Amino acid sequence: MISEDELRRIAAWSNDLTPEEFEEARRGTSIKAYGKGAHVCHVGDRLESWTGVADGLLKMSTTSRSGKSATLAGLRGGAWFGEGTIIKNEARRYDLVALRESKVALMRRQTFFWLFEHSAAFNRFLVHQFNERLAQFIGLAEYDRMLGATGRLARNLAWLFNPILYPNNDRTLTISQEELGLLAGISRQMANQSLAKLAELGLVEVGHNEVTILDLERLARYEG
DNA sequence: GCATTAACAGCCG
DNA sequence: CGGCTGTTAATGC
Numbered sequence: 001m002i003s004e005d006e007l008r009r010i011a012a013w014s015n016d017l018t019p020e021e022f023e024e025a026r027r028g029t030s031i032k033a034y035g036k037g038a039h040v041c042h043v044g045d046r047l048e049s050w051t052g053v054a055d056g057l058l059k060m061s062t063t064s065r066s067g068k069s070a071t072l073a074g075l076r077g078g079a080w081f082g083e084g085t086i087i088k089n090e091a092r093r094y095d096l097v098a099l100r101e102s103k104v105a106l107m108r109r110q111t112f113f114w115l116f117e118h119s120a121a122f123n124r125f126l127v128h129q130f131n132e133r134l135a136q137f138i139g140l141a142e143y144d145r146m147l148g149a150t151g152r153l154a155r156n157l158a159w160l161f162n163p164i165l166y167p168n169n170d171r172t173l174t175i176s177q178e179e180l181g182l183l184a185g186i187s188r189q190m191a192n193q194s195l196a197k198l199a200e201l202g203l204v205e206v207g208h209n210e211v212t213i214l215d216l217e218r219l220a221r222y223e224g
Numbered sequence: 225g226c227a228t229t230a231a232c233a234g235c236c237g
Numbered sequence: 238c239g240g241c242t243g244t245t246a247a248t249g250c
Contacts, residue, residue, distance in 0.1 A: 149227075176241060187228050192243065208236065209241060 002029045002105065010054045010078055010105055012167040016121035024118075028111025033103050040096040040104055047092055049106035052080040056102020057175065059183055062094050069095075073136060074160050074183045076173065083126055086112055099179045132164040150194040150224045153184040157204070158220035161213050172212040180211075197224070 007014050007026050014022055031054055034040055040058060041047055058075040072094055075081060085092050086109055115122040136159060147155065157180065160166070160173060181191035195211070198204045203219045205212040213219060 177243095178241080188242090189229085189244085190227065196243090 013125035021119045028108040029105050034098040036100050038098045041092050045092045048109050050086050050112040051082045052105040053077050054103040054105045057099045059097045060094050071183050078166050099182050128164050149186045149190045150197050153194040154219050154222035156183040161216055174210045176209050
Protein backbone atom coordinates (compact mmCIF):
# COMPACT_ATOMS: atom_id res chain seq x y z
CA MET A 1 0.00 0.00 0.00
CA ILE A 2 1.27 3.41 -0.97
CA SER A 3 1.48 6.39 1.37
CA GLU A 4 -0.91 9.29 0.97
CA ASP A 5 1.86 11.79 0.21
CA GLU A 6 3.48 9.49 -2.32
CA LEU A 7 0.24 8.90 -4.21
CA ARG A 8 -0.52 12.61 -4.32
CA ARG A 9 3.00 13.29 -5.56
CA ILE A 10 2.96 10.82 -8.42
CA ALA A 11 -0.73 10.93 -9.44
CA ALA A 12 -2.19 14.33 -10.24
CA TRP A 13 -5.60 12.71 -10.78
CA SER A 14 -5.70 11.50 -7.17
CA ASN A 15 -6.18 15.05 -5.93
CA ASP A 16 -9.59 15.24 -7.57
CA LEU A 17 -10.94 12.15 -5.85
CA THR A 18 -13.26 12.17 -2.85
CA PRO A 19 -11.60 11.08 0.42
CA GLU A 20 -13.28 7.69 0.14
CA GLU A 21 -12.12 7.19 -3.43
CA PHE A 22 -8.63 8.31 -2.56
CA GLU A 23 -8.42 5.78 0.26
CA GLU A 24 -9.51 3.03 -2.08
CA ALA A 25 -6.88 4.03 -4.64
CA ARG A 26 -4.21 4.16 -1.96
CA ARG A 27 -5.02 0.71 -0.62
CA GLY A 28 -4.89 -0.87 -4.08
CA THR A 29 -1.57 0.62 -5.18
CA SER A 30 1.97 -0.51 -4.48
CA ILE A 31 5.47 0.42 -5.61
CA LYS A 32 7.98 -1.76 -7.44
CA ALA A 33 11.55 -0.93 -8.52
CA TYR A 34 13.18 -1.73 -11.86
CA GLY A 35 16.85 -1.48 -12.78
CA LYS A 36 18.26 0.22 -15.85
CA GLY A 37 17.37 -1.68 -19.00
CA ALA A 38 14.78 -3.86 -17.24
CA HIS A 39 11.51 -4.67 -18.99
CA VAL A 40 8.44 -3.63 -17.03
CA CYS A 41 6.43 -5.66 -19.52
CA HIS A 42 6.63 -7.23 -22.96
CA VAL A 43 4.22 -7.34 -25.87
CA GLY A 44 1.69 -10.03 -25.13
CA ASP A 45 1.87 -9.83 -21.35
CA ARG A 46 -1.34 -10.05 -19.39
CA LEU A 47 -0.96 -7.13 -17.06
CA GLU A 48 -2.99 -7.32 -13.91
CA SER A 49 -2.31 -3.74 -12.92
CA TRP A 50 -2.78 -0.19 -14.07
CA THR A 51 0.64 1.41 -14.03
CA GLY A 52 2.18 4.73 -13.09
CA VAL A 53 5.74 6.04 -13.06
CA ALA A 54 6.78 7.10 -9.56
CA ASP A 55 10.44 7.86 -10.34
CA GLY A 56 12.70 7.40 -13.31
CA LEU A 57 12.13 7.15 -17.04
CA LEU A 58 10.40 4.49 -19.13
CA LYS A 59 10.09 3.94 -22.87
CA MET A 60 6.89 2.61 -24.36
CA SER A 61 7.69 1.09 -27.74
CA THR A 62 6.59 -1.35 -30.39
CA THR A 63 8.72 -3.57 -32.57
CA SER A 64 7.64 -4.09 -36.16
CA ARG A 65 7.95 -7.45 -37.84
CA SER A 66 11.06 -6.25 -39.61
CA GLY A 67 12.59 -5.70 -36.20
CA LYS A 68 12.51 -1.92 -36.09
CA SER A 69 11.61 -0.40 -32.77
CA ALA A 70 9.55 2.80 -32.58
CA THR A 71 8.94 4.81 -29.45
CA LEU A 72 5.25 5.38 -28.73
CA ALA A 73 5.92 7.55 -25.72
CA GLY A 74 8.55 8.41 -23.19
CA LEU A 75 7.16 8.21 -19.66
CA ARG A 76 8.58 10.18 -16.77
CA GLY A 77 7.48 10.50 -13.18
CA GLY A 78 3.75 11.26 -13.00
CA ALA A 79 2.77 9.34 -16.15
CA TRP A 80 0.04 6.65 -15.97
CA PHE A 81 -0.70 4.11 -18.66
CA GLY A 82 -2.21 0.73 -19.47
CA GLU A 83 -5.84 1.70 -18.92
CA GLY A 84 -6.74 0.59 -22.42
CA THR A 85 -5.27 -2.83 -21.83
CA ILE A 86 -7.04 -3.16 -18.47
CA ILE A 87 -10.45 -2.01 -19.66
CA LYS A 88 -10.46 -4.22 -22.73
CA ASN A 89 -8.82 -7.11 -20.87
CA GLU A 90 -6.31 -7.48 -23.66
CA ALA A 91 -2.68 -8.44 -23.78
CA ARG A 92 -0.20 -5.56 -23.83
CA ARG A 93 0.48 -4.23 -27.28
CA TYR A 94 3.81 -2.66 -26.50
CA ASP A 95 7.05 -3.11 -24.62
CA LEU A 96 7.94 -1.09 -21.61
CA VAL A 97 11.60 -0.60 -20.73
CA ALA A 98 13.20 1.28 -17.86
CA LEU A 99 15.83 3.61 -19.37
CA ARG A 100 17.24 4.20 -15.91
CA GLU A 101 16.70 3.03 -12.37
CA SER A 102 12.95 3.55 -11.92
CA LYS A 103 10.10 3.05 -9.47
CA VAL A 104 6.72 2.06 -10.79
CA ALA A 105 3.31 2.22 -9.10
CA LEU A 106 0.97 -0.71 -9.69
CA MET A 107 -2.77 -0.40 -9.08
CA ARG A 108 -4.69 -3.63 -8.76
CA ARG A 109 -7.13 -4.29 -11.56
CA GLN A 110 -9.97 -4.59 -9.07
CA THR A 111 -9.19 -1.16 -7.62
CA PHE A 112 -8.98 0.38 -11.07
CA PHE A 113 -12.46 -0.92 -11.92
CA TRP A 114 -13.86 0.23 -8.60
CA LEU A 115 -12.70 3.78 -9.39
CA PHE A 116 -13.96 3.38 -12.95
CA GLU A 117 -17.41 2.52 -11.54
CA HIS A 118 -17.59 5.01 -8.70
CA SER A 119 -15.57 8.13 -9.45
CA ALA A 120 -16.63 10.86 -11.85
CA ALA A 121 -13.30 12.60 -11.37
CA PHE A 122 -11.40 9.47 -12.27
CA ASN A 123 -13.40 9.05 -15.47
CA ARG A 124 -12.78 12.66 -16.41
CA PHE A 125 -9.09 12.05 -16.05
CA LEU A 126 -9.24 8.92 -18.21
CA VAL A 127 -11.10 10.73 -21.00
CA HIS A 128 -8.56 13.54 -21.07
CA GLN A 129 -5.71 11.07 -21.05
CA PHE A 130 -7.21 9.04 -23.90
CA ASN A 131 -7.58 12.21 -25.92
CA GLU A 132 -3.99 13.24 -25.46
CA ARG A 133 -2.56 9.84 -26.26
CA LEU A 134 -4.73 9.59 -29.36
CA ALA A 135 -3.39 12.91 -30.61
CA GLN A 136 0.11 11.76 -29.80
CA PHE A 137 -0.23 8.50 -31.69
CA ILE A 138 -1.78 10.22 -34.70
CA GLY A 139 1.27 12.44 -34.82
CA LEU A 140 3.36 9.29 -34.76
CA ALA A 141 1.80 8.05 -37.99
CA GLU A 142 3.31 10.94 -39.94
CA TYR A 143 6.44 11.33 -37.98
CA ASP A 144 8.81 8.45 -38.66
CA ARG A 145 8.92 8.95 -42.41
CA MET A 146 8.95 12.72 -42.49
CA LEU A 147 11.32 13.71 -39.78
CA GLY A 148 15.07 13.58 -39.46
CA ALA A 149 16.98 12.93 -36.29
CA THR A 150 16.41 16.38 -34.83
CA GLY A 151 12.70 16.23 -35.58
CA ARG A 152 12.32 12.90 -33.84
CA LEU A 153 14.19 14.18 -30.82
CA ALA A 154 12.06 17.33 -30.71
CA ARG A 155 8.83 15.32 -30.79
CA ASN A 156 9.89 12.87 -28.13
CA LEU A 157 11.06 15.70 -25.94
CA ALA A 158 7.82 17.61 -26.41
CA TRP A 159 5.85 14.50 -25.42
CA LEU A 160 7.58 14.53 -22.06
CA PHE A 161 6.08 17.95 -21.41
CA ASN A 162 2.50 17.33 -22.49
CA PRO A 163 0.55 19.59 -20.10
CA ILE A 164 -2.38 17.15 -19.83
CA LEU A 165 -0.25 14.09 -19.16
CA TYR A 166 2.10 16.02 -16.84
CA PRO A 167 0.06 18.73 -15.12
CA ASN A 168 2.89 20.11 -13.04
CA ASN A 169 4.39 23.16 -14.65
CA ASP A 170 8.01 22.10 -14.45
CA ARG A 171 9.92 23.19 -17.54
CA THR A 172 13.11 21.37 -16.68
CA LEU A 173 13.75 17.65 -16.90
CA THR A 174 16.71 15.65 -15.66
CA ILE A 175 17.64 13.48 -18.61
CA SER A 176 20.92 12.56 -20.28
CA GLN A 177 21.60 12.85 -23.98
CA GLU A 178 21.99 9.10 -24.12
CA GLU A 179 18.49 8.62 -22.71
CA LEU A 180 17.09 11.10 -25.21
CA GLY A 181 18.81 9.14 -27.94
CA LEU A 182 17.20 5.92 -26.73
CA LEU A 183 13.80 7.60 -26.76
CA ALA A 184 14.19 9.13 -30.22
CA GLY A 185 15.86 6.07 -31.70
CA ILE A 186 19.12 7.85 -32.52
CA SER A 187 22.68 7.66 -31.26
CA ARG A 188 23.97 9.69 -28.33
CA GLN A 189 26.13 11.73 -30.68
CA MET A 190 23.14 12.60 -32.86
CA ALA A 191 21.13 13.48 -29.77
CA ASN A 192 23.95 15.82 -28.80
CA GLN A 193 23.94 17.55 -32.19
CA SER A 194 20.16 17.69 -32.36
CA LEU A 195 19.94 19.27 -28.93
CA ALA A 196 22.52 21.86 -29.97
CA LYS A 197 20.42 22.71 -33.01
CA LEU A 198 17.23 23.05 -30.95
CA ALA A 199 19.09 25.20 -28.44
CA GLU A 200 20.38 27.44 -31.20
CA LEU A 201 16.80 27.98 -32.34
CA GLY A 202 15.85 28.96 -28.81
CA LEU A 203 13.45 26.05 -28.33
CA VAL A 204 15.32 24.48 -25.42
CA GLU A 205 18.12 25.23 -23.03
CA VAL A 206 20.65 22.49 -22.48
CA GLY A 207 22.36 21.91 -19.14
CA HIS A 208 24.34 19.10 -17.60
CA ASN A 209 22.12 16.06 -17.53
CA GLU A 210 19.07 18.27 -17.95
CA VAL A 211 16.97 20.01 -20.56
CA THR A 212 14.71 23.04 -20.12
CA ILE A 213 11.87 23.64 -22.55
CA LEU A 214 11.60 27.25 -23.70
CA ASP A 215 8.99 26.94 -26.46
CA LEU A 216 6.86 23.80 -26.25
CA GLU A 217 4.60 24.77 -29.16
CA ARG A 218 7.38 25.18 -31.68
CA LEU A 219 9.23 22.17 -30.30
CA ALA A 220 6.23 19.92 -30.89
CA ARG A 221 5.86 21.22 -34.45
CA TYR A 222 9.54 21.21 -35.35
CA GLU A 223 10.14 19.55 -38.71
CA GLY A 224 13.80 19.48 -39.46
C1' DG B 225 25.62 11.69 -47.66
C1' DC B 226 23.84 10.77 -43.52
C1' DA B 227 23.82 8.20 -39.39
C1' DT B 228 26.25 4.89 -36.32
C1' DT B 229 29.97 3.03 -33.53
C1' DA B 230 34.34 3.74 -31.39
C1' DA B 231 37.38 6.42 -29.01
C1' DC B 232 39.02 10.09 -26.12
C1' DA B 233 39.68 14.35 -23.61
C1' DG B 234 37.28 17.60 -20.73
C1' DC B 235 33.94 18.57 -17.16
C1' DC B 236 31.03 18.14 -13.33
C1' DG B 237 29.05 16.09 -9.19
C1' DC C 238 36.45 8.30 -9.50
C1' DG C 239 32.30 7.69 -12.41
C1' DG C 240 28.94 9.42 -15.39
C1' DC C 241 27.90 12.88 -18.90
C1' DT C 242 29.34 15.78 -22.74
C1' DG C 243 31.45 17.47 -27.05
C1' DT C 244 34.14 16.20 -30.89
C1' DT C 245 36.58 13.55 -34.36
C1' DA C 246 37.70 9.44 -37.12
C1' DA C 247 36.40 5.21 -39.20
C1' DT C 248 32.67 2.34 -40.87
C1' DG C 249 28.09 1.10 -42.77
C1' DC C 250 23.63 1.53 -45.31
